[in-house]
Amino acid sequence: MLVIEWLYSQNPKETFSPERPRLPEQKYPGLKTGKLILDLLLITCERLGLNGLINIPSHFHNAQIYSVRFSYISPECEGKRKAIERDLLEKYSLATVSWAIMLGCVYENNEPFNWFISEQATPLDKNLKKYFEEQKYKNILEETFHKNKYFLNEELFKEKKLFIDNLK
Numbered sequence: 001m002l003v004i005e006w007l008y009s010q011n012p013k014e015t016f017s018p019e020r021p022r023l024p025e026q027k028y029p030g031l032k033t034g035k036l037i038l039d040l041l042l043i044t045c046e047r048l049g050l051n052g053l054i055n056i057p058s059h060f061h062n063a064q065i066y067s068v069r070f071s072y073i074s075p076e077c078e079g080k081r082k083a084i085e086r087d088l089l090e091k092y093s094l095a096t097v098s099w100a101i102m103l104g105c106v107y108e109n110n111e112p113f114n115w116f117i118s119e120q121a122t123p124l125d126k127n128l129k130k131y132f133e134e135q136k137y138k139n140i141l142e143e144t145f146h147k148n149k150y151f152l153n154e155e156l157f158k159e160k161k162l163f164i165d166n167l168k
Contacts, residue, residue, distance in 0.1 A: 001051055010028040060097060063120065070120035080144055107152075
């Protein structure tokens, strides 16, 4: 497996805007080259005969962006990511949800939610692909998805986000 430990794709000549707000840990807006970079990494894996690609998203927005091609190896983590998507991304932007999680303003089943760091994978090997297709994986994912409910404490978020914004 090829493991992506850290990858920045940012443009220091650009500034953030309401259409492209700052995400946690971003210094500059992204280059919008993620799909191209991912395609190059997958081609590299194929040429090297590797079984797939692994990344370890440090924030919710990374996990959500990567989820187009990656799934958490842990079905519990994938179920939680999908439940957050279901409960929060219909109402809030990706930036808002990611900041709210980082600032401790999201609750899981009425308890403060702490973001988890875990591996996501894109399998290229047929046996690894089978892992994500197994009924056991799907059952655990679905159980986790249905048992977890997320909400964003808007008042707490406004207070904490204002504080963070004033530090810049």
